[in-house]
Amino acid sequence: TELEIVQMIVDGVAVAIARNKEIEEDSLKYPAFTDSHISLMRQNLTPEMFENMKHRHTASGVGLMAHIQSGVDVPSAEVGLTASENESYDTFKEIFDAVIEGYHGVSLSGADSVHVSNQDSSELERMENIDYNYVISSHLRSVRNVKGHQFPTSISSSGRLTLESALMDSLVSMKGEFSGTYQSLRDLGADEKQRLVNNGLLPSAPADNSPYGSAGVGRDWPDGRGVFSNGSSEFAVWINGNDHISVICQNQGGDISAVFEDWIGATNSIERCMVSSGMEFAMSDRLGYLTTCPSNVGTGLRASMVVRLPALGKKEPELHKLCAQCGLTARRVDGSEDHWELGNKATLGKTELEIVQMIVDGVAVAIARNKEIEEDSLKYPAFTDSHISLMRQNLTP
Numbered sequence: 001t002e003l004e005i006v007q008m009i010v011d012g013v014a015v016a017i018a019r020n021k022e023i024e025e026d027s028l029k030y031p032a033f034t035d036s037h038i039s040l041m042r043q044n045l046t047p048e049m050f051e052n053m054k055h056r057h058t059a060s061g062v063g064l065m066a067h068i069q070s071g072v073d074v075p076s077a078e079v080g081l082t083a084s085e086n087e088s089y090d091t092f093k094e095i096f097d098a099v100i101e102g103y104h105g106v107s108l109s110g111a112d113s114v115h116v117s118n119q120d121s122s123e124l125e126r127m128e129n130i131d132y133n134y135v136i137s138s139h140l141r142s143v144r145n146v147k148g149h150q151f152p153t154s155i156s157s158s159g160r161l162t163l164e165s166a167l168m169d170s171l172v173s174m175k176g177e178f179s180g181t182y183q184s185l186r187d188l189g190a191d192e193k194q195r196l197v198n199n200g201l202l203p204s205a206p207a208d209n210s211p212y213g214s215a216g217v218g219r220d221w222p223d224g225r226g227v228f229s230n231g232s233s234e235f236a237v238w239i240n241g242n243d244h245i246s247v248i249c250q251n252q253g254g255d256i257s258a259v260f261e262d263w264i265g266a267t268n269s270i271e272r273c274m275v276s277s278g279m280e281f282a283m284s285d286r287l288g289y290l291t292t293c294p295s296n297v298g299t300g301l302r303a304s305m306v307v308r309l310p311a312l313g314k315k316e317p318e319l320h321k322l323c324a325q326c327g328l329t330a331r332r333v334d335g336s337e338d339h340w341e342l343g344n345k346a347t348l349g350k351t352e353l354e355i356v357q358m359i360v361d362g363v364a365v366a367i368a369r370n371k372e373i374e375e376d377s378l379k380y381p382a383f384t385d386s387h388i389s390l391m392r393q394n395l396t397p
Contacts, residue, residue: 027065028054031072039080041071044098053094058087062154067092070211079103079295082215084154086147086282086290089297100287100294106349108286115288115298118351121260125357129364131371135254136306136339140263140356143243143291143300145282146274151292152240153215160224160240167239170277171228171270178269180230182239185222199233201248203241212242217292234259235266243292243300245270256305260356263301288348298348303359310338311373312366322369326362342366 030047045068053064062084065072071080081099083089089096097108106114145151149163168182183192185203196202205221206212228237238246247270249263274280282290288298296302312319313332323330323342333339342363344355380397 028063031068033072034075036075037071037080038075039071039077040099040102041068041077041080041095044102045095049094053092056091058085058091060085060087060150060154062088062150064092066154066216068095070215073214074209074211077211079211079293081294082153082211082292083151083290083294085150086145086284088151089284089287089290089294096294100297100348103295104298104346104348106346113285114349115284115286116349116351117288117299118353119264120353121257121264121356123353124257124260124360126360126364127257130254130360131364131367132254134308134367134370135363136308137250137252138254138256138259139248139250139302139304139306139341139343140256140259141249141302141304142247142263142267143296144245144247144267144289145291146244147280147282149244152217152242152244153292155240157220157223160220163244164224164226164239166277166279167245167274168226168228170273170279171237171239173273173276174269176269178230178235178266180228180235182226182228184224184226188227195233196227196229196236199236200250201227201229201233201236203227203238203246206242212292215292217242235262237266237270243296254305256303256356256359260303260352264352296347298346299350299352299355301347301352301355302343303356304341304343305359305363306333306339306341307363307367308338309340309366309370311377312370313338313340315373318369319366322366323362326365327358328362330366340366 030050033042050064057063066084067088068081070082071077074080079099081095083096100106101108108114146163146167149155150159155163164184172182174180193202203225205218208214208218212218225238225240228239229235234249234251236248238248247263247267249259249266251259271281284290289300291297291300309319319330319340327345328342329345331341331343333341342359344358347355350358383392
């Protein structure tokens with residue numbers, strides 16, 4: 001009967017909704033972490049903290065599980081936490097603050113502001129302490145996101161395309177040495193693509209099994225992504241990669257002061273054009289620039305130098321310990337035996353100037369130690385009476 005039909009709808013809908021809520025509740029259980037899960041998120045997310053936050057959502061509807069997904073899916077992830085938008089840092093403040101403190105070595109308890117800024121490149125010191133025979137290249141990279149737009153982890157396909165168009169219009173309005181053209185990755189010509197590859201300026205999709213890939217950054221790649229370039233090998237802006245904007249300045253050699261000056265000019269020019277277009281960066285008085293990964297908050301700046309360390313590089317534990325003492329990390333350059341990229345770890349609690357100064361001082365220390373090891377290896381061998389070779393008999397000091 002008509003009554004029975006309507007009653008079936010009432011009963012069926014009730015059953016479907018009840019089952020949906022069961023599935024939702026199951027998905028909100030504390031993750032089944034193992035000993036292999038080592039992220040800062042894993043170390044700080046207690047069951048009690050999880051229970052307190054599991055029903056919260058940002059204004060755009062993104063819940064806790066999406067924010068910690070990278071640390072659940074990728075046990076080896078160092079951070080294991082990503083933001084879906086600038087509001088994430090407030091909605092899930094407990095876990096974000098804990099991870100930020102652990103990564104950057106700062107205290108956020110009761111702090112109104114941890115972010116500090118100083119972009120005066122003229123104050124850079126001790127450049128003369130570096131032996132530039134060992135330096136290959138210098139790099140500054142910074143990331144920014146646009147206020148009012150979801151971050152790459154959660155932005156929709158249409159939202160990404162809309163943001164790409166707005167940023168493209170803003171970037172192409174830049175004048176002077178940073179004026180250039182924008183090309184979407186999908187429309188990138190073979191010659192330009194190869195030029196960008198050769199100069200290390202072509203963005204690539206994050207691997208599915210990487211923290212950024214697990215967090216959803218690579219969805220719909222390469223749609224809505226692109227590169228703004230002035231045609232040089234020393235400057236580019238990536239759009240909608242791991243963050244909305246990535247600014248890259250670099251040069252071959254050790255003139256990191258010049259790279260710093262270029263980066264200051266480029267980022268300030270980009271911000272002025274964005275403001276003129278009615279946009280602004282996502283930022284917090286307390287945490288500085290808000291980024292997809294909390295490892296980049298604050299200045300959002302990654303400074304580095306690629307150096308040749310043929311002797312120290314063979315003593316990796318010593319190299320990593322030395323770098324940690326200088327506030328740096330060391331990464332072997334792909335495909336190279338003795339080229340290492342030394343860069344800053346913390347981006348919050350230190351000014352841009354302090355970060356670049358750390359690179360200068362740390363690189364000088366690493367190169368000096370490398371030369372000490374090289375010199376030690378060139379000392380007259382410690383022969384004993386048991387060494388009887390003709391070489392030993394004839395090789396005088």
